Amino acid sequence: MRILQATSELHPYSKTGGLADMTAALAKSLAREGYQVGVVTPLYRGLRQKYPDLKWFDWHMDLPLGTGRASAEVWVREPAPNLTIYFIRHDGFFERPGIYNERGHDYADNAERFAFFSKAVVHLARYLPWQPEIVHAHDWQTGLVPLFIHHLREREGWWTAPRTCLTIHNLAYQGLFPRAAYALTNLPPNYFQLEGCEYFGLLNYLKAGLAYADRITTVSPRYAREITTEEYGCGLDGLLRRRQRDLTGILNGVDYEEWSPSGNEHLPHAFTADDLRGKLANKAALLHEFRLPARLDRPLFGSITRLADQKGMDIQLAALQEMLAADLQFVLLGSGSVELESGYRRLEARYPDKVAVRIGFDPGLSHRIEAGCDFFLMPSRFEPCGLNQMYSQRYGTIPIVRRTGGLDDSVVDIADDPERATGIKFNAYSARALAKAMRKALVLYATPRLLHVMRRRGLETDFSWCRTAKTYVEFYEELLGVRG
């Protein structure tokens, strides 16, 4: 099987969230299974310096973009057998400090940037000598890809066009642009309608993908069900209900080569399911790094997140205000909303011995928090998959999650099944419900035998990409008609 992935983020080259981790791990796992895999991604600032082995690919693209044209070079890297990364170089679009925005403001030309990127993907899909059989697009940034391929297949006689699929990593981000941006597609007007990429008079990149991809996936089974409801459908639930037969939820995996409690360059102390002593040493090191008093016998809660509405950081702030009267400590790594940043800063100022906050994006520190904490908080309003609750389990840290999306699919609550429990879940989106879950955590912490059993169970749970990749292979085979 020959698969071309298209993504605006790819670990380790670029990342703002889980999309980067997922696309990298999926590509790597498929290539390892022997499938031919290409990944197309933009050449962002600094990558050529950081990866001197990037090679110029003898290919120059010059593509129509609205009334003008835009051209790009292609650079390649082959990090593993069967795996080629194609970097689209257009300095005007991608040689910038941010991926989508700068200082909280989206780039004004995101419609141009990702329309062009999607055209470049389709151009590669069409002319690469190895002829991909499947083009797998991700999120709104490549939402136009399935539409372009559909058009070429149906209207321009590209009979051998690849099959397409689009993965929704987060339905809340749709790539909405004024209707005038439709001219950037250089397509006939008929796709700009209710059944196509129009959304209340605007152009919707994600909807283009949802309407024209041969198949749609999302990153957990529960989220696949949730997004067909009005509550979680972000205005696209009608379309998703119509396409329900083509919609599948596949839980993301964890790249255990990156996220491992032993042999990990980011962790000062290694540990395993059989010997958790290193975990306590990591807790001490983490408290030291955050300049908090070393209260090793007190529970340490942690959070690593985009400070966004989706992530439940408002109810978390309120719950902490209530819970910090108890003897616990809390560390946070995150960035995003200015109000939330200052809310957490105020909490830190009020409880300097108990709370430490680091504003920023720091992958190394995220490993140390996952490994050093006792409990990891994820009170998301909605969560397509979520990765940190799975990373926590890998690091023997108990996740406390709201019962939604992928959080529900990847954590087992004590009350649901004591024999298989790996975490604590709560239902209502409220500070009260979260505080109650944190109180359960305090009880668990005071019951060391049970805490130990749950930690071990988390460490031994299989969220490996091998398992996830196998499910994608079956899905691709079905898409190609190889499987019934």
Ligand code: ADP
């Ligand atoms: P989302 O993609 O919605 O942000 P996920 O849980 O799917 O949420 O993935 C988030 C990824 O980004 C995880 O790998 C997480 O560790 C990482 N991450 C989020 N915020 C930060 C941060 N401030 N510093 C380092 N890594 C972060």
